[in-house]
Amino acid sequence: MLKKPLFLAALLFPPAAFxxxxxxxVFIDVKDKGKFDLLFDRAKSTATGAAVGGLIGAGVxxxxxxxxxxxxxxxxxxxxxxxxxxxxLLSAFEEKLSGRGYTVENEAPxxxxxxxxxxxxKECGFKVVNSQTLAMAAFINFxxxxxxxxxxxxxxxxxxxxxxxxxxxxxxxxxxxxINSAHKKVFQKAGVRLANKIIYR
Amino acid sequence: xxxxxxxxxxxxIQACAFTDATLDVQHDPSISFEGPISxxxxxxxxxxTLEDNRxxxxxxxxxxxxxxxxxxxxxTAEPVTTIISDAIETGLSQNGHHIVEDGRVKIEGSVDxxxxxxxxxxxxxxxxxxxxxxxxxxxxxxxxVFYQSTYSGSHSEKKGGGLSGTWEAIMSQAVNKLIEDxxxxxxxxxxxxxLHEGG
Numbered sequence: 001m002l003k004k005p006l007f008l009a010a011l012l013f014p015p016a017a018f019x020x021x022x023x024x025x026v027f028i029d030v031k032d033k034g035k036f037d038l039l040f041d042r043a044k045s046t047a048t049g050a051a052v053g054g055l056i057g058a059g060v061x062x063x064x065x066x067x068x069x070x071x072x073x074x075x076x077x078x079x080x081x082x083x084x085x086x087x088x089l090l091s092a093f094e095e096k097l098s099g100r101g102y103t104v105e106n107e108a109p110x111x112x113x114x115x116x117x118x119x120x121x122k123e124c125g126f127k128v129v130n131s132q133t134l135a136m137a138a139f140i141n142f143x144x145x146x147x148x149x150x151x152x153x154x155x156x157x158x159x160x161x162x163x164x165x166x167x168x169x170x171x172x173x174x175x176x177x178x179i180n181s182a183h184k185k186v187f188q189k190a191g192v193r194l195a196n197k198i199i200y201r
Numbered sequence: 202x203x204x205x206x207x208x209x210x211x212x213x214i215q216a217c218a219f220t221d222a223t224l225d226v227q228h229d230p231s232i233s234f235e236g237p238i239s240x241x242x243x244x245x246x247x248x249x250t251l252e253d254n255r256x257x258x259x260x261x262x263x264x265x266x267x268x269x270x271x272x273x274x275x276x277t278a279e280p281v282t283t284i285i286s287d288a289i290e291t292g293l294s295q296n297g298h299h300i301v302e303d304g305r306v307k308i309e310g311s312v313d314x315x316x317x318x319x320x321x322x323x324x325x326x327x328x329x330x331x332x333x334x335x336x337x338x339x340x341x342x343x344x345x346v347f348y349q350s351t352y353s354g355s356h357s358e359k360k361g362g363g364l365s366g367t368w369e370a371i372m373s374q375a376v377n378k379l380i381e382d383x384x385x386x387x388x389x390x391x392x393x394x395x396l397h398e399g400g
Contacts, residue, residue, distance in 0.1 A: 141357075153233065158356065158357070158358075160355035160356070160357070160378070162353065162355070164351060192387075193385055196236060196237060196385050196387075200235050200236050200237070200239070200385075
């Protein structure tokens, strides 16, 4: 007597093909790890070179600024724990996703339901954020790309993160090894944000 | 005749550089800003009240000539405090919270930065929008601040050139990023959870 109603109930409420608890694997393809950099003179850009010497003047000015920044970076290099910025970002990314039941693949997955996102770290390190006071902050800028329809919010998306603390360059030099906690916090925040963009897609 | 037309055109171009630009900067409510704060219990918020705390309140940027000299102001069609408070309300609403006149939580704060600038590179111009605010979340039952934080949204694009449409789009995207910074704030989510657990 109950067969027909049970059959109808089974049609209306079929077993779910995919449970909400089953998370697809995630593969992050790092296209650019991001060389740790220091933008001081380059972050105080003006058009002086271009105004004085046109394209050649602009090129010369850019080279001079880059050289000056490299000299400053050399003062910090003995204390830096990283040469590229992806490690701390990916560590936080993986930890966040794992905590929500996702697995992060290190190689291109064979499973067709895997979520794939490309990561390109454009700039990272420390940069001047106030050209008047020359206050600096840890920062990271990166781009993501994904052909996955489930990750539309990460397709051709740019991200900019700055630390909340501000430093003068001399303070960064004086911090020595403690300088690493400054950039680690920002890179980890970026990794958590990237993970949350997948979790809340 | 051709010389006259060329001179007139050059004069017009020069005049544009000295004309103030008013940008209609708006967040995009069609974007999904769902984030961790959606997991906090649904909360009733009063509309945000913000002060303009920018060091330069007269403008959001400068129009510049080919030598990088400031030539005219860039401003917004609406006050920056309205732009940001509207953005906050969209972010909260999209995450299951409500903006009402008798809310449990009051949001007070300030717009600290709302700035557009250009960076002349070798072949391209980088357009940069940066928005920052400070928010305090207040329990209206006790009058106490139960959470506060600073938030920021930045967006930049490198292009061969761009006019007011580009500038508007860059700043609007910076506001979108600000909303995301708020709705993805896990500490805010936990603070709202604790607020509700406290009764």
